Amino acid sequence: MTTESTSRSRKPKRGQTREALMSAALELVVKKAPFSALSLREVTKKAGVVPTAFYRHFPDMSALGLTLLDESFRTLRQMMRQVRQQELPNERMLRGSVETYFTYVRNNRAHFLFVSKELASGTPTMRNAIRREIRMFTNELAMDMARFPFLNHINAEDLQMMAGLVVNNVTALTQEMLELEEIDETGQQEVLITAEKQLRLIYFGVGMWRSDKSHS
Amino acid sequence: MTTESTSRSRKPKRGQTREALMSAALELVVKKAPFSALSLREVTKKAGVVPTAFYRHFPDMSALGLTLLDESFRTLRQMMRQVRQQELPNERMLRGSVETYFTYVRNNRAHFLFVSKELASGTPTMRNAIRREIRMFTNELAMDMARFPFLNHINAEDLQMMAGLVVNNVTALTQEMLELEEIDETGQQEVLITAEKQLRLIYFGVGMWRSDKSHS
DNA sequence: CTTTCCCGTCAACACATGTTCACTAAAAAA
DNA sequence: TTTTTTAGTGAACATGTGTTGACGGGAAAG
Known part of the structure; x- marks a missing residue:
């Protein structure tokens, strides 16, 4: 005992x-x-x-909130690490990353839900902390992408923009997934498929990118 | 008097x-x-x-909430109507749509903020109502896109996926814009530029889309 | 051992909250 | 006009809230 x-x-x-x-x-x-x-x-x-x-x-409730946020961040970073150490981008990689990510979401519903809710409705302190964390993720993603052979003709600024696109979408899909019942296997599978398709569009659609006329 | x-x-x-x-x-x-x-x-x-x-x-606070939501929806639909009746998609259209949209956001901060917060933290009733509304927007957008000449080789399912991508991103950028101070002109301009770039990537990146191997 | 300190308990407070009821003045309907 | 309906007020309630203070048992330190 x-x-x-x-x-x-x-x-x-x-x-x-x-x-x-x-x-x-x-x-x-x-x-x-x-x-x-x-x-x-x-x-x-x-x-x-x-x-x-x-x-x-x-000392008070808001302190509890910040601690909870810290704990959630630890989960998120751990996830990020695991997703990042995937191999270089062949056709399969995308699916693999998407799967590991959403498996993480499923296994840590509470933390993801907490962060997702606080991002919109938390105190300014909390919201800023979360947005900073997300910006960090975006930067890391952009750096990872810079190493992909088929993306090495893209300049840094555009990579950043692409990464933002990816993160925004994954975030949205995460929230969508969190709305589903935990039992709803087919629904979750659909989200996963949508995610893969959308990311594929972003990653390979960028191939069309060439210096075009408008904007500075 | x-x-x-x-x-x-x-x-x-x-x-x-x-x-x-x-x-x-x-x-x-x-x-x-x-x-x-x-x-x-x-x-x-x-x-x-x-x-x-x-x-x-x-009768109680939640009734007030629903009324507020209704009011916000009226604003949102009005905006949607105005954005939709833009001309057909030449290069300029994208910028025009983005501008009208974000002008609307600026002029209706309160409603957009309300909806954005309730989407994450509202009662299930509210969340569902909002998600239904967003799904409607997505569908309309997909229908609009189907009429674009340079997208008419895309099948319905992929158009839906594309529209989802667009809506997710615009939503995220809207929240980002709402976080900015109302005075921060340059910040808002940056969001607007990012939005245009990202949408351009989605719209024209899809040109690469061809029947490719994996997934059902 | 004794002392200290961590950590949970209980009683009590001042205050904010949702909701009721009876009351009344103005506006609308008759 | 008179009557009725609408829409505000005030007092009062039971309940939930954050926070304080003094108390005490057990674990750790001396």
Whole structure:
């Protein structure tokens, strides 16, 4: 027995209350409302703890929110790393990346949902943090693309634009996927196929790119 | 004098309270929080009316929300109509459409912001209504594209996919634009340029589209 | 051992919230 | 005109909220 688990109203829960608070909040966000609509008491109740215990771990709700955001970012970066270390771009790579990505989304619904909601409805602090993170992803993607042989005739600015296009779409499709029931296999498969098609269009459509008339 | 405007604690405000409530709520959403975080009393206070007066116009807050959504949709459809009745696609059309669209966004910040926030953080009812509306837009766009001469070799399914790509991106760029300060002219100009570039890539990149190997 | 400190509990507060009810003045209908 | 309907007000309620303070048990440090 590791923690003397009588499980019944034992008082000090050995630092695991903090995590209980975090996952309680996360659950509530997933199945109820934006984080800003959660009340401290609500969270502590769901965590099985008295309201005042909250202050032992966080100064206030917004601190909890930022911690949750950090945790989500860790998930996101881990995903990014895994997607990036795919091999160089042959025809198959695209499908592979898309699949690993959306598998990640499925396995981390809560975090993706949290970020997605906060991006639109969070405090300015949160929104900025998320948008900064997304901009970082975009930059990394642009750098990766610069290494693709069939894209090496594209200048840096256009690569950035392309990467933005990709990220915007993946983001949108992610939100679409998150709206689906977890059971809806066919729906999820459709999103995946759409994603692959759209990315294919972006990647290979860029081949037409040549110096054209208008704009500076 | 039309409405006997002594303006000072005059009692019946002739049906204009309803609108006051709506725009009060809209303002609060714009500069404070998601709609779900607004309180009835907060709204009535901002509207300059006693809390109980609310019930003369709406059964509860969620009804106000739906009304606000309706109003926003009217704005959105009007915009769509105006963008659609642009001429057929020469090189200039793209820029023209992009400009009219984002002008609309600028002139209706509140409505676009409201919809954008509710899409992510609203009640399921709201989210579904918005997604349905967006799907409608996408379909109309696909139909419009079908009439473009240089796209008439694309089958319906791919057109739908293309339209989705366009809508996803415009949505994302809209949110980006809404994050900018209203004064930030250069920032807004940049978004506009990016938009045009990205759309150009989508529209003309599709020229490469030919029956290729993989996927069903 | 004793002391310290972490961490959960309980009681209590001041305040904001949604909603009710009865009341009334103006506008509209008769 | 009189009557009815519409749309505002005020007092009052039960409940939910963030936060404070003093208390105490168990784990870790001395």
